[in-house]
Amino acid sequence: MAAEDNPPLRIVGGHLTLDLVNTVAPRRPAVADRHEYLAEPADLLEWAQRIELIDVAEAAAVEAAWSAAPGSGQQALRATLEVREASYALLAHRLGVSEAALDPSVAVGNLNLHWAAASARSALVLDGATVRLDVGITPAQVIPDRLARIAVDFLTTADTSRLKECPxxxxxxxFLFLDHSRNGTRRWCAMADCGSTAKARRLTASRRARATGQTG
Ligand SMILES: [Zn+2]
Incomplete structure (x- = not known):
């Protein structure tokens, strides 16, 4: 499917891990014609810059590494999608969504593998008076490495009491998102998209019901 056939990807999750999870639409159910926003390594590179996972200089390093080692871009993409699906399965499990494709115990194992690989490609660096963790010292895999690290942080430490699914x-x-609204009343990923689509559908249904003399 050509990119111009699809609406631009909405960044609505409120956290990088949720934005990663939301790169296939619809997120649920897994219908055959849903749109994959991370279809090619080039899509991944562009998206990673858009969400500010990597900066311009890092993107250039990633691109150089990918072209120096054929297949490494595809490998990074595959790892990213595995981190994404594992994260989704674990968050869906937390929300009680039963039809997530991956079993949570398989998902946690997959994420563990990617997190361990990311850790092996990370280093503690002395930075002035402090120590910082440099995740992704291997440019070819810096994108999935950082995503795995961020996903593990999110899954193990984040307050997910306001985690919701666009109904x-x-x-x-x-799509999954953190509801940061004051009263916790946000229902849709984006009112302008799913909210208004659902409203239009309800209006059509009630008009049709009135026209045919049915109630409800
Ligand atoms: Zn939505």
């Missing part, structure tokens, strides 16, 4: 049963896309 699939009401016409939403299944």
């Amino acid at each position: 699939v049963e009401e016409g939403g896309c299944g």
Whole structure:
């Protein structure tokens, strides 16, 4: 499917791990014609810059590393999608969404492998008076390495009491997001998209019901 056939990807998760999870639409159910926003290594590179996972200089290093080692871009993409699907399965499990494709015990094992690989490609660096963790000292894999590290942090430490899913049963896309609204009343990934689509659908249904003399 050509990119121009699809709406631009909405960055609505409120956390990088959720934005990663939300790179396939709809997120749920896994219909055959859903759109994969990370289809090629070039998509991954562009997206990683857009969400500010890597800066311009790092993106140039990634690109150089990928062209120096054929297949390494595909490898980074595959690792990214594995981190994404493992993260999604674990978050869906937390939300009680039963139809996530991956079993949570398999997901945690997969994420563990990517996190261990990322750790092996990380280093503690003395930075003035402090110590910092440099994740992704291997440019070819810096994107999945950072995503794995961030996902593990999110899954183990984040307050997910405001984690929500754009309501699939009401016409939403299944994207995950953190509801930072004051009263915790956010329902949709984006009111302008899923919210208004669902509203239009409800209006059509009630008009049709009135026209045919049915109630409800
Ligand atoms: Zn949505």
